[in-house]
Amino acid sequence: MRSSALARPLVGALALLTVTACSAGLPVSPPNPPPVGAAAYTCSAIHGGLPDEVLGHGVTATTPKSPLTSAWGQPPIVLRCGVATPKALTPTSQLLTVDGVDWLPEKLTQGYLFTTVGRSVNVEVAVPDAYSPEADALADLSPAIAKLDPVAP
Secondary structure, eight states, X not given: OHHHHHHHHHHHHHHHHHHHHHHTOEEXXXXXXXXXXXXXXXXXXXXXXSOSEETTEEBOOEESOOTTEEEETTTTXXXXXXXXXXXXOOTTOOOXXXXXXXXXXXXXXXXXXXXXXXXXXXXXXXEEGGGSSTTHHHHXXXXXXHHHSOBOO
16 A cells, blocks of 8 residues: 555656656757847748648647747658858759749758748758658748748849
């Protein structure tokens, strides 16, 4: 009887730790666009218009919670809004165009990093090679970006 009474609080504590660990979310560093202004507004609008699924995978919580980051699946496809222009972008860079959105592809060790080009804010999407061909993820994301991130003047 005594061991049963001690076991209940222990089981409750373990359950709380499990819920806390699971609810923490995927660590994703938000970029640092100006906190007020067009970039923050556009990123917030994009965040609200993103799909519930990318390549058939549901949303994955990110931490810290931010309108500048989103993720889907495991391994995660990670989107960050308001990033700097990639150093790899040159006048002769080859771009992919998906639903009217131009993307700069950069090969990573395990996957690709795609960054929008010619929009009011830069959006990057990291796609692990588990989703090969990685560019397929852009078909799910480009409509929201085309609608909510205007072409730069």
